[in-house]
Amino acid sequence: MKHATAVGIPKGRALALASSLLLSLLWAATFVVALEQDRLYPLLGTVAVLVAVLSLLVAPSLRRQLLRPRAVDVALGAGFGIVLVLATQVGFTRMSPHLPGLGADVAVLYGVAAVTPARLAVVVVIAVAEELLWRGVLLDALQQRIGPAWRVAGVDAAAVVGAAVVYGAAQAGPRSVWLVLAGVGLGTVWGLMRVRSRGLWMPIAAHLVWTLTILGAWPLQP
Numbered sequence: 023m024k025h026a027t028a029v030g031i032p033k034g035r036a037l038a039l040a041s042s043l044l045l046s047l048l049w050a051a052t053f054v055v056a057l058e059q060d061r062l063y064p065l066l067g068t069v070a071v072l073v074a075v076l077s078l079l080v081a082p083s084l085r086r087q088l089l090r091p092r093a094v095d096v097a098l099g100a101g102f103g104i105v106l107v108l109a110t111q112v113g114f115t116r117m118s119p120h121l122p123g124l125g126a127d128v129a130v131l132y133g134v135a136a137v138t139p140a141r142l143a144v145v146v147v148i149a150v151a152e153e154l155l156w157r158g159v160l161l162d163a164l165q166q167r168i169g170p171a172w173r174v175a176g177v178d179a180a181a182v183v184g185a186a187v188v189y190g191a192a193q194a195g196p197r198s199v200w201l202v203l204a205g206v207g208l209g210t211v212w213g214l215m216r217v218r219s220r221g222l223w224m225p226i227a228a229h230l231v232w233t234l235t236i237l238g239a240w241p242l243q244p
Contacts, residue, residue: 035163035166035167037080038080038081038159038160038162038163039160039163039164039167041076041080041159042077042080042155042156042159042160042163042188043160043188045073045076045077045155045159046155046156046160046188046189046191046192048069048072048073049066049069049073049155049192050191050192050193050194050195052065052066052069053066053192053193053194053195053196054195056195057134057195057196060134062134062135063135063141063144063145063148064144066144066148067144067147067148070144070147070148070150070151070152071147071151073151073154073155074147074150074151074154074155077151077154077155077158077159078154080159081158081159081162083162084154084158084159084222087221087222087223088222088223090221091223092221092223095219095221095223095224095227096223096224096227097227098219098224098227099215099223099224099225099226099227099228099231100227100228100231102211102215102224102228103227103228103229103230103231103232103235104231104235106208106211106228106231106232107231107232107235107236107240110232110236110242111236111240111242114128114242115243118244121200123200124200124244125244126244127196127198127200127201128200128242128244129244130196130198131196131198131201132237132241132242132244134196135237136237136238136241137233137234137237137238137239138238142234145233145234145237145238146230149226149229149230149233150226152189152229153212153216153222153225153226153229154222156185156186156188156189156192156209156213157185157209157212157213157215157216157222157225158216158222160185160188160189161181161182161185161213161216161217164178164180164181164184164185165178165181165217167181168180168181168184177214177217177218178217181213182210182213182214182217183210183213185209185213186205186206186207186208186209186210186213187206187209189205189206189209190202190203190204190205190206190207190209191205192205193205208229208232211228212225212228212229213225215228
């Protein structure tokens with residue numbers, strides 16, 4: 023029995039890591055194709071459903087976390103989301119005059135990804151799927167794979183940053199280095215929320231508040 027357990031756990035970890043990386047490649051490829059065909063939300067929304075289902079199958083522990091939401095995590099996540107919105111607005115206003123191409127890239131992004139009432143449900147599905155995959159399956163797999171060797175202030179820093187880098191790379195569809203960097207930065211913040219709260223509700227709430235506000239209710243002004 024001990025031998026079976028010792029063998030089974032590494033296989034499960036390897037499956038979760040391999041699956042999350044393959045799904046990341048699928049996401050990145052779909053992003054590119056969806057932009058080329060001008061069907062971003064229909065195609066990415068479909069892949070998001072697939073990613074969410076497979077993430078829950080590969081990592082059953084995520085189901086337990088989603089079934090047990092904590093009001094404090096949702097509230098804190100929403101609060102952090104508002105802080106991220108303000109930081110994004112201030113940072114963009116101050117940096118865009120000094121960074122060639124930033125304003126143009128943001129304008130292109132809004133041209134294809136602006137959140138409208140008709141797209142609201144799809145945007146929610148996409149955000150939740152992103153958290154399940156990158157802050158759920160991948161981050162957990164990297165934590166188990168890397169271990170505590172790179173822990174900083176009680177946080178598995180290498181795992182958090184590694185998952186954020188993969189997340190940022192998957193956002194490279196618009197061929198904008200700024201979007202990739204934003205993905206890495208936001209992915210790191212949401213990853214820290216995931217680790218600290220030991221659940222997904224805090225990063226999900228923060229992700230939704232940021233996305234629905236920046237891409238919808240209060241867009242950046244290039």
